[in-house]
Amino acid sequence: MSMKIYDMVTERIINQLEKGIVPWRRPWKIGTAVNWKTQKSYRGINTLLLEPGEYASFKQVTEAGGKVKKGEKGHIVVFWTWLEKEDENGEMTKIPYLRYYTVFEVSKQCEGLQSKRNEQSFKHDLIEEAERICEGYKNAPLVRFSSGRAFYVPAQDYISVPPICDYEKPEEYYSTLFHEHMHSTGHSNRLNRQGITEIAAFGSETYSKEELVAEIGAAMLCSFAGIDNSTIDNSVAYIGGWLRKLRSDNKMIIQAAGQAQKGVDHILGVKFDEGG
Structure with missing residues (x-):
């Protein structure tokens, strides 16, 4: 399963680079991708995979009384978890395992949900x-x-x-x-x-x-x-x-x-x- 995820992630990044977009060059703070329910920003590789916006899983959408629009394709979010495995000495050890789940952008792909975002912009004098x-x-x-x-x-x-x-x-x-x-x-x-x-x-x-x-x-x-x-x-x-x-x-x-x-x-x- 991990290799499949690596392939999906790699393909997504290459597609962005081929469009002239360097996805990890993002010095701005506003306009990032966040979890709709928790309003926490996605981290790590997920910042490269998701466009700015609020995202929710199918379960989160339905539990909140909304629905995913017909025909919409989700976006992958990856995360690490730990698996216990018995080593050659018979002892149990934990190894990292990469998993993923699917999310949908609330404002474009879902119905019945309201934005929870309340970003405050920065005030600067022009240089x-x-x-x-x-x-x-x-x-x-x-x-x-x-x-x-x-x-x-x-x-x-x-x-x-x-x-x-x-x-x-x-x-x-x-x-x-x-x-x-x-x-x-x-x-x-x-x-x-x-x-x-x-x-x-x-x-x-x-x-x-x-x-x-x-x-x-x-x-x-x-x-x-x-x-x-x-x-x-x-x-x-x-x-x-x-x-x-x-x-x-x-x-x-x-x-x-x-x-x-x-x-x-x-x-x-x-x-x-x-x-x-």
């Missing part, structure tokens, strides 16, 4: 220098605000990020916004970067390099804005984890850094050396 950088980005893509996820859509040339009130620290908002702005510099009407203009498969060098370009560029922009950031450390955590090639290919990192600098120069309105 003047970071705002100046964004405002100075000529021919910038449209920026939309929606809780729960951050992404750039090249075909429609727009960015979507959670609003600043969703973040515990305003620096994390600008780091996220800068990351998506960096992706947008690769659009065919800007720097025409391969990682954006071409369809790149998950795990490919092109796909991975584009993520590294965006992360390095975001760190550079945060530096220009004078705000603390951990984007490079985060890169190791979420890129290095699924692309071992980066650990041994120094040339790739150097090339990505060069492209990141061009992207930053474009956002800042600085002319760069085409041959650099």
